[in-house]
Amino acid sequence: MDPNPEPDPGLAPDLVALRSLGGFFVLHTLADPRPTVGEDPAQLPTLAEAYATYADDTPLTWRVTTVAERLRTREARVAASIAHQGLAARLWSIALGCAVLYGRTPDLDPPLLRWDPCGSAPYDLWLTRVSPLPGDAATVADTVLRRHLAPLEAALRTRYGVAAGLLRGNSGSALAAAARELDRRAREDGRTDLADRARALTGTLFAHPLLRGTGTRTGTAFRRHSCCLYYRVPGGGVCGDCCFTSPPRSSPRAASG
Template sequence: MDLDPDLAALRPLGGFFALRTASPAAGEPPVALPTLARTYAHEPSSVHGDPLGSRIRKVAGALRAPEARIAASVAHQGLAARLWSVALGCAALYGALPDLDPRLLRWDPDGSAPDDLWLTEVRARPGDAAALAEAVLHGHLEPLAGALRGRRPLAPGLLRGNAASALAGAARQLDRWAREHGRADVRARSHALTAELFTHPLLAGAGTFAGTAFRRRSCCLYYRVPGGGVCGDCCFVRPPRSSPRAPSG
């Protein structure tokens, strides 16, 4: 299936998968929104100042997070989930991937969850696991991790666990949708792509993945927010009582 200008096949999968595109129907993204390339490079935005810092502050306020690094971790996982969902969803549904170059993706750091992303041009790319790894892991999550570590003391293992958890979550949702809609082809492609991606050096060792079940070897720190508990794939069975820092993985 060829990519359509609106990537309309993604919409039924939910908000983490749907992607705004610059098309006649959707219009152009607001020019004030920074690209992710500028965000990773710490280039200031005329409206948002430091976009990544602005996002961390927004997440911290929403969660009442007692430490900025907790908000940074949650913000990282939220954006990782959006990117993996779009990429895996397109590869499974279309058999192709839109070019997700950070220079083509505009992002609203002041938006609600899931992160608001605009793709300014839809250009088809291969939809195999190597292409997904290049687009998401190398194109986005490596520079995003570097930008975050430049601000907050986030362990590499925590960020690797976030990336793996986000991929597993996207795969579970896609598997659920495919089963409900009788799309065995989509389910098979999603399983094969996800299994291969988990062998990538940037994800291997981040946790245990089997079928659609995943258990990570690190913690995203969400348990440290007021009223927060452990996530379904957390390395902890229950929130730690006294450990000041979660394991890095």
Template sequence: MVLLLLVDLDADLAALRPLGGFFLLRTGAAPRSTLPTLAQAYESEKCDVYGNSLTFRVHKVAALLDAPEPRIAASIAHQGLASRLWSAALGCAVLYGGVPDLDARLVRWDADGSAPDDLWLTEVRPLPGNATSLAGAVLDGHLEPLAQALHTRYRVASGLLRGNAASALAGAARQLAGWARANGRPDAVARTRTLATELLAHPGLAGALDPGTLRRRSCCLYYRVPGGGVCGDCCFTRPPRSSPGAASG
């Protein structure tokens, strides 16, 4: 079956709905006008209804998981946002042949919402669906300022955050390719693989995963959460002995 690439992005990005919650990107006005943008979240000041929505989210994750130190919650919060952004952008690139402009000033976020993170894109502006455009929309527009904020506020290692970003991309590609195979979309499988391969070679992600196995070369620290373990792509095969500097990336 030949994949139909739509000429334009529809206003509600309906093609993403069958892919599940991580891919869904709500469009139009957010349910509350007070919800902050992701641009505000990346700022250091108390600048929104939550004080600062990123700080609020990290504290929420820490409380929910009983994380023993803030940087663990910061890493997990980062992974959640990275997964949402990569999933929505990659899904659009594959199913539409284009991606929406994800300018952080256009994306509103409910930091007090459940997982997957609740995101609203207030205006749909189409961009090309190639790897360069995806990298600009997600890596440059979001994951770099997000990583800088978390590194500064919580001392999360840059290598760990690069690993999170690469792992989130690989996970999104795996989910999208699985859906495409199950629905008889071989062209979507091929396009997903091509885009993911090109993106993982980007200087901002290159080397974060083993090229043969796609296992991480860093750890997200989830094993340090009470009852947590190692993820499927972790650099560890079993949880290491915890120590203050363990697996910092």
């Protein structure tokens, strides 16, 4: 993290301040060179296409298939949950990181974000253009919750039958993790002002109706009230913020809510 960033009335064209925070925070623009062999980012599908529920073959189904293969699970519902949490973490990290470091957030409207459903952070998301929006909690919530996670949740519930409570828990867990990493980096750099800003913004976001009740927060720690189903992955277990302390031994649909 830059030791002396100050909130800026605008955003850096390349969002360079995010890069020191790690892969989940990085957002490339189409002007950035692609450092790995793969598709031209300008030809990638948009997240708006991923959220489409009327098509059988979408970037979201590609992502879930990719996650299932990487985790070696045959349960599409489990892969869908893990895929959801990964994308939620990316979106929260970008929006929250920009709001804290710049005092602004970029317009992350789904048609503006191109997505490599077979990629991984930080080369899975590319922003078509950088247009600044306010960095307040209302704007961040509208950007991430209403424009992204709500249609993503609808698509996953329709296509894979993932429970709403599980997906809301994923969203809360992803936000808490992004906030915790921001707080840690800021305090390591002696920027308690940035840490305080991150905590205040996160607290307001967790008061949102779509996040309220997803878990219990103590400082930067978070204990969710649902399970992401990672324990059902071969060799998996319970996550650090899971509602369970050990993998449950119950029906295949246990912990789905």
